[in-house]
Amino acid sequence: MTQDAPLLVIAAGGTGGHMFPAQSLAEVMLARGWRVKLSTDARGARYTGAFPKAVEIDVLPSATFARGGIAAKAMVFPRILGGVAKAIRHFLRDKPAVVVGFGGYPAIPAVAAATLMKLPRMIHEQNGILGKVNQVFAKRVNQVACGTWPTTLPEGVHGLHVGNPVRGAVLEKHAAAYIAPGDYPMEILVIGGSQGARILSDVVPSAVAQLPQSLLSHLRVSQQARPEDLDRVTEFYEAQGIQADVRTFFDDIPKRMSEAQLVISRSGASTVADISVIGRPSILIPFAAAAGDHQTANARGLVEANAAVMIPESQLTAESLSEQVTNILSQPDGALMMARAALSVGKPEAAEELAVLVESLAFPETYPAA
Template sequence: MSGETKQHVPTGASRHFVLAAGGTGGHLIPAFALATELQARGHHVALITDARGANIPGKPSGLTAHVLPAGRFGKNPLQWFRGAKLVWEGRNMALRLFESFEPAAVIGFGGYPALPALLAATSANIPTVIHEQNAVLGRVNRLFASRVDAIATSYPEVERLDAKHLDKAHLVGNPVREALLSLRDEEFPPFTEDGLLRVLVTGGSQGASVLSDVVPDGLAMLPPAIRQRLQVTQQCRSEDVDRVRERYANHDIPAELGTYFEDMDDRLADTHLFIGRAGASTIAELTAVGRPGILVPLPIATDDHQAVNTREITKAGGARMIRQAKFTPKELAKQIQAMAQNPASLANAAHGAWNCGRPHAARDLADLVESMSGIDLMDVIRVGGNNARGATQGAPAGQGTTKDRAA
């Protein structure tokens, strides 16, 4: 942890905020987006995370990362004592940081590294907000749901969120990178009867071997009229690249393979169909841009949250969900053919995905966070009954309205 000296708190509306997030992209991408928005409003922001999170690319300039100990609590009870000891140590370090930084609010994004900061904030009576990226409330967020001042959600329906906490739940969405939001107002890439069908396949930050096993053979089973127009980009694990490249070559399907693509935003912009996992960030990006997908939830995801994440977009017609146990080449080919049988059906699916997007998520979350520090809450969306923006962006209608931000 760095910085034990007293810091100057600027005058006016400027405040200090602390964001606490687990060390994965799923937790940190929305944290980075909120940090960028708060900094643009003139606030000072600090990040609490673990060693992984401190080194993840994309951290906004000027955002100081503090690495605090945070034990994990697995299935082995023998490890619980050590985990609790580390959490308590992290809590005490967070309290010392708060004495120096004087945060107006602490915002948790889930993950065990957020646990010490939230414990410290609640014990010091500092206003707290938790943000849930998934459609199932995560373990750390469940632990603090009764103690925090506000709960920001990414979906209109969130499982494991107790009904008694709905009065402090706000639907804001899951913030995504600004570069992706710039694509939202662009047209779906032209897709004609004889044009290319561009397919993007990713399996999360580490890839997914099941996609390498199934996708090449599934694409090969498509009718010739579709198969001959394919242009594939696929992210693979390093150990899978050679065999996947050989499969595509044997099927005579043009494919660009890699373990990581730096220009993923540009590739998504040109994509007609996405195939991959159903993580919160993935779905937030697909709905922000408006790209249809075939989603294969990670079967070992906690509380099966990836499958639950797909409900809104599949109901809107923006994606198809295939359980991994049923994810075969034949089933994949069947679902692709149903979505891409003509240009209109694929464009309609893209529109369905777009309707689920919440492009103002970072702004709405920042509004909520600012309201915790005495700045009036303008128009944050309440899950329980005031969903003006959500109704126009794919959330259930009929939940009432709030007054929009003054132009």
């Protein structure tokens, strides 16, 4: 990669919801001959292990009012201003052709610097409702790309639906053959964000234990759990004689999802994208406290396509979940139809479409209609 290659700066926060689509775009842009830098903060830098080695990690100070006490909140603006100043210095030294923000407060310095310097810039919103940082920049960027459609946008802002980019490891499993439930080994994958979800640890094991023996005798569970829940979930499954692999983090989710007959999950935007690209039946439990109830909006596409069942947290019990799992796993033809329906709403081309948007901002003369 030569220093003459155009530079893309990707600004993203330290959660999988922001980092997975950012990683996907980085992979595609590197393949197109661009140089790529990731702008994040110290927290976000801990989540960059899966990014291609060619991506330079640029750590800038940032902060949020959502954490810490009075002293920490008093330092939010100084830290953000310091991050913006540092980003400007970096951009003057190595000018980006385009800056793309994926949301999260660690994205603020780079996107703010690009705005002040009038550099070509865009944001990508993964959820059906803009996050706080993307709300701030929606009217200050050249393009708003949307992962979930429809996305609620501020008045006067027009978004373009590109879908949520998925990592190369997910694309490799695109439309992987689905083995419908039957009298042979079956897998349920339970995921709730990068470290599981407390409510899934509370409810899923009991729900699985209530399944008919005809299903249980063939079943294996892979479940993410928070560190503090790991032992009790593992011990419950062992006591019930249920085969289960319980971990705080799975680094092979695309593989596990492709081998699963059913996915039980939160409805984070990246997870919904993975499910739709690989094509699997799912039971989605939106995070009730998500800002603007955006996880319900994220789940809507799969639910309306009859690819997923949505259970609100307020209605989630071991009994209600066990009933839905039984319905899906005891109807092979229905499960197969759900898997195909999931594929029908997937956008495996999302990263490529986002890459075209990036290049249209950098080289408008080449993309006159963009």
